[in-house]
Amino acid sequence: MSGQREPLSALIQTAGVQLPPAPAAVAAQGVPGAYSHRACTQLWPQCRPQFYRQFDDVFAAVESGRATVGVLPIENSTEGSVLPVYRLLGLHRLYIVDTTQVAVEHCLLGLPGAALDAVAEVYSHPQALGQCRRFFEEHPHLHPHEYSNTAAAAEMVAAGGDQSIAAIASEVCAELYGLSVLRRGVQDQGRNRTRFIAVMAQPVIAPTADRVSVCAVLPHVQGSLFRFLAQFESQGLNLQKIESRPIPDRDFEFLFYLDFSGNLRQPGLADFLDQLQKSCEYLQFLGNYPDRGHPL
Numbered sequence: 001m002s003g004q005r006e007p008l009s010a011l012i013q014t015a016g017v018q019l020p021p022a023p024a025a026v027a028a029q030g031v032p033g034a035y036s037h038r039a040c041t042q043l044w045p046q047c048r049p050q051f052y053r054q055f056d057d058v059f060a061a062v063e064s065g066r067a068t069v070g071v072l073p074i075e076n077s078t079e080g081s082v083l084p085v086y087r088l089l090g091l092h093r094l095y096i097v098d099t100t101q102v103a104v105e106h107c108l109l110g111l112p113g114a115a116l117d118a119v120a121e122v123y124s125h126p127q128a129l130g131q132c133r134r135f136f137e138e139h140p141h142l143h144p145h146e147y148s149n150t151a152a153a154a155e156m157v158a159a160g161g162d163q164s165i166a167a168i169a170s171e172v173c174a175e176l177y178g179l180s181v182l183r184r185g186v187q188d189q190g191r192n193r194t195r196f197i198a199v200m201a202q203p204v205i206a207p208t209a210d211r212v213s214v215c216a217v218l219p220h221v222q223g224s225l226f227r228f229l230a231q232f233e234s235q236g237l238n239l240q241k242i243e244s245r246p247i248p249d250r251d252f253e254f255l256f257y258l259d260f261s262g263n264l265r266q267p268g269l270a271d272f273l274d275q276l277q278k279s280c281e282y283l284q285f286l287g288n289y290p291d292r293g294h295p296l
């Protein structure tokens, strides 16, 4: 954990006001055709992302200055939080500056000529496999295997030349990697969306920012979570999400990730953040950004 020790209101004052109109370099996880790729072009239609193998590499690229912005999945409407990205937000000191939601329609992709009945092994990102549980229950001859990314799994299937191996990825990957769509819409929920965040090394609070993310460690005493949450109620702030994750070196103590509505440039809100910080063992500011809805 690398929490800010100075009053958070001082950090808020240093934040930029303008979102990058056309960032010089955008980093994303996976390979072309990944859902992260779509998130990048939804945010900046002209951008050509740099792709990295792991989520950690995207954080490292932004931290080192190799990329101006990193784009990462944070939660899915079916499968919930992308926990590795939450963990990395707590470990690093990058700031969420923007968001976008991607409509995720998964397809089973195989080699040209392959048939669904003859496929045995299916590769995809664990989040994507989790979004397709029912499809696997209905097709018990298909064995799911975790892979680093949906599009990377499609690329691997195309290179392997084995008709018994398939991938779960977007339809775009069929065109990109020369695969056939064996089944379209294999996700459990028709309306399946993933929310992505854009992170930068410096905070940016745009005039349209309306969602704040923080991460807190509370004193491990009776009533501390209750008192912490009561502060939001007394300010009339709407809590949008709470995610709790174990602190690895403390037995059964938790790091709380919270999102609440507001723009920290509104009078009194930065002071509220300082008050919140005083009531915690540790409070990290993760960003204040526009909570954009579904573009479709």
Ligand SMILES: O=C(O)C(=O)C[C@]1(C(=O)O)C=C[C@@H](O)C=C1
Pocket (backbone or CB within 6 Å): 029, 030, 033, 034, 035, 036, 037, 073, 076, 082, 104, 125, 127, 128, 148, 149, 150, 151, 194
């Ligand atoms: O971007 C991709 O293609 C991924 O494999 C990652 C990821 C995720 O981690 O949530 C992105 C969106 C979908 O929800 C499924 C998988």
